[in-house]
Amino acid sequence: MKIDQYSGYLKRLSLLLPLLSLGGCNMVLFDPKGQIGADEKSLIITCTLLMLLVVVPVIFMTLAFAWKYRASNTKATYMPDWSHSTRIEVVVWLIPCIIIAILGWITWESTHKLDPYRPLESDVKPVTIQAVSLDWKWLFIYPDLGIATVNEIAFPKDTPVNFQITADTVMNSFFIPQLGSQIYSMTGMLTKLHLIANEEGVFDGISANYSGAGFSGMKFKAIATSEQGFQDWVAKVKTAQAGLTEEGFPELAKPSENVPATYFSSVTPDLFMHILTKHERAGLAMGKGKGEHAEGEAATQSNPSIQE
Template identity: 35%
Template sequence: MKLKKVFALFGAIIFPLLSGCETNMVVFEPQGPAARSITQLINWSLLWMLLVVVVVFALFTYIVWKYREKPDNMDYEPPEEHGSTVLEIVWTAIPILIVIALTIPTVKTLYDLEKPPKGYEDQEPLVIHVTSADWKWIFSYPEEGIETVNYVNIPEDRPILFKLTSAGTMQSFWIPALAGQKYTMNRMETELYVVADHPGSYLGRNTNFNGRGYAHMEFEVLAQTPQEFEKWVREVKETAPKLTKEKYEEILLPTHLGRLTFSNTHLDWVNHADANSKTYTNPEAYKTHGYKGKIFEEEDNYKNDAYTPKSNHGHHEHEDVNENESHGGGHHGH
């Protein structure tokens, strides 16, 4: 308990200095087993860093004081020395031992995070597909047959398996109170296990810079009781509209959106994690950045209805997009 207080005090003093005006250290208030493992690893690293800093400054102070210039050593000339084998072994071995002490728990934690948390191995995880786009997050529940934008509801105390991909540029998926971050990449899939200990609202965001709208690319994770979650699923199925291909293509344009909810998923016609999926990027929609750049014709773009794997002719239909346009949507988050 005392050690935890020391870490809390150390973090309260040091981290505000390292993070500008930001003082909300969510990573030190974990709300799930994955986040706790990461916090313990951070604390272990802080302990070693604190030890190194204290020892280095103590030796610096001692050497400066002991070998300072004094009246009785003004004309002192130190003898020529060829070094100390013992000292060189010591100051070489100590950093190696520190690196080992940091590497072993880091590797162990990274491998543990790739599996369901301990105590949840026998539970069936809820699978949620996460698709990032500029500049919003799309969550698909294939088993429930529903889809949300910019918020995701999960049941408490149950493992959640997020399957991460991107419809375009690379993003970084991070829920600091519940888990670490993982990248989302087009035509690839990464996985992240998350468990929320109890009901609550947690902030998630993109931590990988991807253009003008990056700063506001956030989402809410709402952990609910199993009963509340099942009730929410039923309400969505009964009241939410159907997602069409045209609406989905509109969602993927580089804009900010409000919350949206649908009673089906885009996985019915496209999975961006599939290596053979069509390209859904819209380079002409980024013209408001000033430098227009070059628009590369892509044969497999979703706008090219005539595309086949052997086709050599691509086609783009250009359209002007207001990057600042905001689209609202239904709110089924609470």
């Protein structure tokens, strides 16, 4: 009797384990704080419900048919020669086609509406932030304000934020889940993202693409505040003793993990462009060097006196 009792406890516990495993999940995608995030949440829910219009009836019909036509049910109609039903064919083809057509239309509309490169419509002047993924931290440059930070950004609520994004090392992914879309940062390439926060708060920013040993600590804080709060934050950054120069950037770019928020009161103009194009310039210099070397060899071969 005790064995049966323990067995019952174990069965009930096994049913609770999947729910307990979800206790640590944070459904930030379904708690958006910006217009882009809200539109994406609506898109996810709409598409899921449309697809469930096919999935749920199929599940119920499978169970119902298995029960109705079980071997012990002698009242079920036995039709060994049945092979076709026009009504069933119409249903199983027409309904999925309608759903696919609706999903196609929604995809077309949302692809253009939620294009990360599309600037947000607003009467408020946007804030431009240049983001660079490093190993394993984020560098943010405010070109219009002449300041830079590591692992922290701030911007006023209800103000569009125009992100210009690149990488100094391996590919990463820039993502603030509660505000909206993620987009990749790639070495030598410029990607763009436009977000907006509709309320004040501190939101988690992450890298959504594995990039090595320090990936788990590659996080930053995105602070949405009032206009005055943003001005106060800028003033705080400008009181920092350190400045970020082109010569000092290689030291900052060295791999480091779990880096706290760091402020730079000044930044070399066009540092972001220097980071973006440095590999291209290195490639051109290498190609130029090879070209000069080849020209030198050709000149040597054509002029015996040079060889001597």
